[in-house]
Amino acid sequence: xxxxxxxxxxxxxxxxxxxxxxxxxxxxxxxxxxxxxxxxxxxxxxxxxxxxxxxxxxxxxxxxxxxxxxxxxxxxxxxxxxxxxxxxxxxxxxxxxxxxxxxxxxxxxxxxxxxxxxxxxxxxxxxxxxxxxxxxxxxxxxxxxxxxxxxxxxxxxxxxxxxxxxxxxxxxxxxxxxxxxxxxxxxxxxxxxxxxxxxxxxxxxxxxxxxxxxxxxxxxxxxxxxxxxxxxxxxxxxxxxxxxxxxxxxxxxxxxxxxxxxxxxxxxxxxxxxxxxxxxxxxxxxxxxxxxxxxxxxxxxxxxxxxxxxxxxxxxxxxxxxxxxxxxxxxxxxxxxxxxxxxxxxxxxxxxxxxxxxxxxxxxxxxxxxxxxxxxxxxxxxxxxxxxxxxxxxxxxxxxxxxxxxxxxxxxxxxxxxxxxxxxxxxxxxxxxxxxxxxxxxxxxxxxxxxxxxxxxxxxxxxxxxxxxxxxxxxxxxxxxxxxxxxx
Amino acid sequence: xxxxxxxxxxxxxxxxxxxxxxxxxxxxxxxxxxxxxxxxxxxxxxxxxxxxxxxxxxxxxxxxxxxxxxxxxxxxxxxxxxxxxxxxxxxxxxxxxxxxxxxxxxxxxxxxxxxxxxxxxxxxxxxxxxxxxxxxxxxxxxxxxxxxxxxxxxxxxxxxxxxxxxxxxxxxxxxxxxxxxxxxxxxxxxxxxxxxxxxxxxxxxxxxxxxxxxxxxxxxxxxxxxxxxxxxxxxxxxxxxxxxxxxxxxxxxxxxxxxxxxxxxxxxxxxxxxxxxxxxxxxxxxxxxxxxxxxxxxxxxxxxxxxxxxxxxxxxx
Numbered sequence: 001x002x003x004x005x006x007x008x009x010x011x012x013x014x015x016x017x018x019x020x021x022x023x024x025x026x027x028x029x030x031x032x033x034x035x036x037x038x039x040x041x042x043x044x045x046x047x048x049x050x051x052x053x054x055x056x057x058x059x060x061x062x063x064x065x066x067x068x069x070x071x072x073x074x075x076x077x078x079x080x081x082x083x084x085x086x087x088x089x090x091x092x093x094x095x096x097x098x099x100x101x102x103x104x105x106x107x108x109x110x111x112x113x114x115x116x117x118x119x120x121x122x123x124x125x126x127x128x129x130x131x132x133x134x135x136x137x138x139x140x141x142x143x144x145x146x147x148x149x150x151x152x153x154x155x156x157x158x159x160x161x162x163x164x165x166x167x168x169x170x171x172x173x174x175x176x177x178x179x180x181x182x183x184x185x186x187x188x189x190x191x192x193x194x195x196x197x198x199x200x201x202x203x204x205x206x207x208x209x210x211x212x213x214x215x216x217x218x219x220x221x222x223x224x225x226x227x228x229x230x231x232x233x234x235x236x237x238x239x240x241x242x243x244x245x246x247x248x249x250x251x252x253x254x255x256x257x258x259x260x261x262x263x264x265x266x267x268x269x270x271x272x273x274x275x276x277x278x279x280x281x282x283x284x285x286x287x288x289x290x291x292x293x294x295x296x297x298x299x300x301x302x303x304x305x306x307x308x309x310x311x312x313x314x315x316x317x318x319x320x321x322x323x324x325x326x327x328x329x330x331x332x333x334x335x336x337x338x339x340x341x342x343x344x345x346x347x348x349x350x351x352x353x354x355x356x357x358x359x360x361x362x363x364x365x366x367x368x369x370x371x372x373x374x375x376x377x378x379x380x381x382x383x384x385x386x387x388x389x390x391x392x393x394x395x396x397x398x399x400x401x402x403x404x405x406x407x408x409x410x411x412x413x414x415x416x417x418x419x420x421x422x423x424x425x426x427x428x429x430x431x432x433x434x435x436x437x438x439x440x441x442x443x444x445x446x447x448x449x450x451x452x453x454x455x456x457x458x459x460x461x462x463x464x465x466x467x468x469x470x471x472x473x474x475x476x477x478x479x480x481x482x483x484x485x486x487x488x
Numbered sequence: 489x490x491x492x493x494x495x496x497x498x499x500x501x502x503x504x505x506x507x508x509x510x511x512x513x514x515x516x517x518x519x520x521x522x523x524x525x526x527x528x529x530x531x532x533x534x535x536x537x538x539x540x541x542x543x544x545x546x547x548x549x550x551x552x553x554x555x556x557x558x559x560x561x562x563x564x565x566x567x568x569x570x571x572x573x574x575x576x577x578x579x580x581x582x583x584x585x586x587x588x589x590x591x592x593x594x595x596x597x598x599x600x601x602x603x604x605x606x607x608x609x610x611x612x613x614x615x616x617x618x619x620x621x622x623x624x625x626x627x628x629x630x631x632x633x634x635x636x637x638x639x640x641x642x643x644x645x646x647x648x649x650x651x652x653x654x655x656x657x658x659x660x661x662x663x664x665x666x667x668x669x670x671x672x673x674x675x676x677x678x679x680x681x682x683x684x685x686x687x688x689x690x691x692x693x694x695x696x697x698x699x700x701x702x703x704x705x706x707x708x709x710x711x712x713x714x715x716x717x718x719x720x721x722x723x724x725x726x727x728x729x730x731x732x733x734x735x736x737x738x739x740x741x742x743x744x745x746x747x748x749x750x751x752x753x754x755x756x757x758x759x760x761x762x763x764x765x766x767x768x769x770x771x772x773x774x775x776x777x778x779x780x781x782x783x784x785x786x787x788x789x790x791x792x793x794x795x796x797x798x799x800x801x802x803x804x805x
Contacts, residue, residue, distance in 0.1 A: 085547055101765075260656060323548060435763065442747045442750055445747055446747050446748060451657065465570065468570070
């Protein structure tokens, strides 16, 4: 007891001391500084101050505020934002993406972490309204209030298979006519027989036959939505999926996949050139130039017929203004300027002339072509679609006007999931979704590479686990909410 | 606690004795101050977080404004029953770590104790180095041993004409691998604690024993071990409190998080990480820590109680 009291008195003194020290900090500023959280695109961001100074010349005059970018390593962005949001820290703008679950609309909109910006957009957001895909606004409202600004983005999903060029040429493989996984098997057998140092396939995406996912709610891909039948179902209740995973298991046993696939570091491994077939890197080009640049050796690629539909998540990438922001008006003004003036968005993305890029042609016009620094020389990069106005991008090795126009066209034509307009409420099934997430995390890679010792018993075991986790309750609840929403 | 009940004194009286004691020990207290402040800030201030597992927490409403939801948040842990293997693994591994770890550390300390000062420094330091490595670094060291293509183990196996093994796909080897890795990493630190205890012993005991012709083994068995017994017991009581806590760094990194190994390597912490990594639910995330702390608290109290019954002098409090 004696000891306790002594501890207590010193501790109180210490806290008081710490408190008085903290009170001394902080400087006064005439105009507010708007903080914008964003994941890093590359490690080296040494031009940050120059970029901020350049855009702040405009922001100070037109928005009456300064911008401060807070860049966080992409790998830990979600985790850090989770802490920042949940501790109620004061900040203004953040990048939101469905695959960074802690930052997502699904996680934050119901909890009120995102500010209601309906009126701010009306008042200050004219350029934003003009450029954002009008369909997107339906999916970024919560309880009828707009809570985020959707970026311009590739909303449709492609599936591409990438082939190492020297090998398809050497064995004269007609890669342009492959349609399904089985079509690749003869090629793989040839490779296994003739190329001892080549593993036939590293990672490959199966085409979608017309379902959509509920990934952002949890449960991975264990619960899917059949767009034709308009109902939720368990992944393995559709024979097409089971068949797909069975093929992968066969492939693993035959040695098409690397034996130690489960623990390989994908981002390092794919650049080794040890693999004949790999997955695409996001953008599929006729000549494989994107993949060649990404993987670091000549590749060709082919787009596989795919029936993916656009889900609500595909529109939920962009910026949100934090509900803890003290200057939401200035934040909105700044964002509107970013959307309005291509010079600002391209400066934020490419950096500073002669330091981070040089003009190739058209300097001073609306559509210049630039040459950004490449690879390890880069001193600044942010992705246009992370910032917002992707289609204002100046031409460069990153993208061409034609490619962007094609993307816009395909965005327009893309079919939107029937469940996209339904606002699901998962509060009654959180425990089940967490249990399913655990199961998916434990089985995803095993399924993807077919690395289980015995396929049938593995699937039976997975079925039993999902049933125990209450997958039927999740499916029933989602079907009920879907039917209810559609009936109204 | 019992003392304050029996000795009743008025508050001013008590305060004045408190103050007297404080003044007398002021220099010592000052020395301990940084630690006291740290313990207060990191261990006592966050105690208010104990309400989180019972809330549907949202930052907008804060810790004091978020609605209470009873035991709702705990449901996901026990819903499916799949957590029980993880719980068993956690307890099993911790028991192994505690028993083997203590035995090996004492063994190492006894060996070190016999060395000359200089040799002692060298071996003590080299035993201690792994303790300062992060689990991530250790996981790469283990990986250079166990990698399928280039691993040292597989190269040795191939030299012996045995087929290379996919270590990260075969759960049966991992209890041994994990126990060995943990031993390697923590043994040095514990050995230093026991070595300090041994060094503090009165050398007269050993001299007397030597004159009487006691062998080294007899000296260890009848003098060293009994004399450091209180330290061993205290260390044991303290580690019992972590019985339900799986070392995430060890079980996640060293296994390369290979899902095929979960049947022998999954512990509570990795299990919960997988469940909640996509959910970002503070209430649910804090339930596990809550249970681990409460169980740990009672385990420490319980163990201490048992020790008190058997050997009152060695009990912690």
